[in-house]
Amino acid sequence: MTSTTRxxxxxxxxxxLGRPFHWLWASTAASNAGDGITRTLLPLLVVARHPDxxxxxxxTTVNMLPWLLFALPAGVLADRVDxxxxxxxxxxxxxxxxxxxxxxxxxxxxxxxxxALAFLLGVAETxxxxxAPAMLPRLVEARHLERANGRLSAAQIVLNxxxxxxxxxxxxxxTAAAALATGGTLYAVAALLLLGLAPxxxxxxxxxSGSAPEPASPTGARGGVLRDIRQGLRFxxxxxxxxxxxxxxxxYGLVFxxxxxxxxxxxxxxxxxxxxxxxxxxxxxxVGAVAGSWLAPRAADRLPxxxxxxxxxxxxxxxxxxxxLVRHPALxxxxxxxxxxxxxxxxxxxxxxRQRLTPEDLQGRVMSVSRLCSWGSMPVGAxxxxxxxxxxxxxxxxxxCGGVLAVGALLLLAPLxxxxxxxxxxxxxxxxxxxx
Numbered sequence: 001m002t003s004t005t006r007x008x009x010x011x012x013x014x015x016x017l018g019r020p021f022h023w024l025w026a027s028t029a030a031s032n033a034g035d036g037i038t039r040t041l042l043p044l045l046v047v048a049r050h051p052d053x054x055x056x057x058x059x060t061t062v063n064m065l066p067w068l069l070f071a072l073p074a075g076v077l078a079d080r081v082d083x084x085x086x087x088x089x090x091x092x093x094x095x096x097x098x099x100x101x102x103x104x105x106x107x108x109x110x111x112x113x114x115x116a117l118a119f120l121l122g123v124a125e126t127x128x129x130x131x132a133p134a135m136l137p138r139l140v141e142a143r144h145l146e147r148a149n150g151r152l153s154a155a156q157i158v159l160n161x162x163x164x165x166x167x168x169x170x171x172x173x174x175t176a177a178a179a180l181a182t183g184g185t186l187y188a189v190a191a192l193l194l195l196g197l198a199p200x201x202x203x204x205x206x207x208x209s210g211s212a213p214e215p216a217s218p219t220g221a222r223g224g225v226l227r228d229i230r231q232g233l234r235f236x237x238x239x240x241x242x243x244x245x246x247x248x249x250x251x252y253g254l255v256f257x258x259x260x261x262x263x264x265x266x267x268x269x270x271x272x273x274x275x276x277x278x279x280x281x282x283x284x285x286x287v288g289a290v291a292g293s294w295l296a297p298r299a300a301d302r303l304p305x306x307x308x309x310x311x312x313x314x315x316x317x318x319x320x321x322x323x324x325l326v327r328h329p330a331l332x333x334x335x336x337x338x339x340x341x342x343x344x345x346x347x348x349x350x351x352x353x354r355q356r357l358t359p360e361d362l363q364g365r366v367m368s369v370s371r372l373c374s375w376g377s378m379p380v381g382a383x384x385x386x387x388x389x390x391x392x393x394x395x396x397x398x399x400x401c402g403g404v405l406a407v408g409a410l411l412l413l414a415p416l417x418x419x420x421x422x423x424x425x426x427x428x429x430x431x432x433x434x435x436x
Contacts, residue, residue: 027091034095038180064122067122072365076368078130088195098184135363251409254377254381258397287337308349310414314405314409317406317407
């Protein structure tokens with residue numbers, strides 16, 4: 001059975017993740033700052049000229065649609081092409097698109113052009129967010145993946161969720177062109193920073209075994225796209241640990257979108273908060289997630305990976321239940337902060353686990369299946385959240401979904417065990433490893 005643990009590392013030991021990782025981190029930070037600005041700015045541009053709820057909802061739909069259309073092909077591409085070039089090219093496309101939009105949309109902002117911009121940005125994001133995590137195992141040692149993923153997650157949360165939105169609001173108050181140009185410049189900077197990986201992207205880190213692993217076989221070069229997609233799906237479905245953690249990710253996507261879609265109503269109707277209060281409530285969740293991105297790698301040094309992930313996911317469910325039961329804003333903020341900690345306690349170990357269990361030549365496809373499970377379930381979850389709120393009450397959405405998440409986490413992940421480390425090799429003849 002394939003191992004679900006990482007090589008032992010001394011608890012609390014400080015680790016230099018190396019120059020390649022620092023180039024990747026800097027690029028990720030710049031691109032996430034661009035994400036935070038554009039995701040806030042585009043709805044503002046739509047509302048300014050097209051104040052229709054359907055128009056705003058349509059923007060979100062076209063921006064997320066590439067995940068459903070291209071996630072699996074993006075995984076194939078990430079396994080066929082230098083992943084650094086995919087991320088670099090995606091950032092260049094986003095930078096050029098926003099800088100061009102700063103000129104074209106400075107005065108007139110027709111809805112079709114805004115939708116086209118959102119769709120193009122979504123396609124580039126799908127490619128970049130599939131290739132980047134698949135690239136990480138080639139840049140850091142396997143035993144340091146939790147720490148590396150934690151630092152990347154912290155940058156994402158701070159810049160995407162905490163810094164980007166207010167900066168976008170301030171820039172939009174000046175001119176839309178300035179806001180679009182700033183986002184485009186940040187993506188261009190992210191692309192330039194990746195040039196630091198040019199001589200290092202293909203270097204395999206020392207695994208401590210005394211000999212370098214053999215290079216991955218280019219399976220994607222031998223068959224068609226559909227064949228490669230089937231091979232990736234076959235590997236995931238044939239590996240019990242990957243199969244069950246991906247099912248848990250899909251469940252979490254459902255619960256997250258169902259509850260988040262109702263959070264503004266919980267804030268307004270139940271907690272009686274103003275718009276400012278709602279913003280502070282969201283900030284509490286982000287602060288918890290930043291704390292979790294620091295705590296999760298340290299907890300992973302002391303606890304088995306699956307155990308940490310299982311109880312973190314169950315803890316997230318308990319936090320949602322608490323959020324639906326409390327009526328005081330301070331208690332609700334504490335529940336959201338705790339949920340942020342638990343969310344990172346799930347995301348970081350499980351992402352690192354998938355990176356360790358997946359052969360080099362399948363990293364992109366496994367990451368694409370993971371994103372498809374997580375993001376693809378969100379539209380369904382948002383619909384279910386609305387139906388539950390209509391049938392029951394808004395707080396009931398949090399209680400029911402949180403309970404389902406806690407129970408589902410225990411049922412899905414309880415059969416998995418942590419075992420002594422076993423090396424993961426590339427797939428022989430396209431056959432999946434037996435994870436169960």
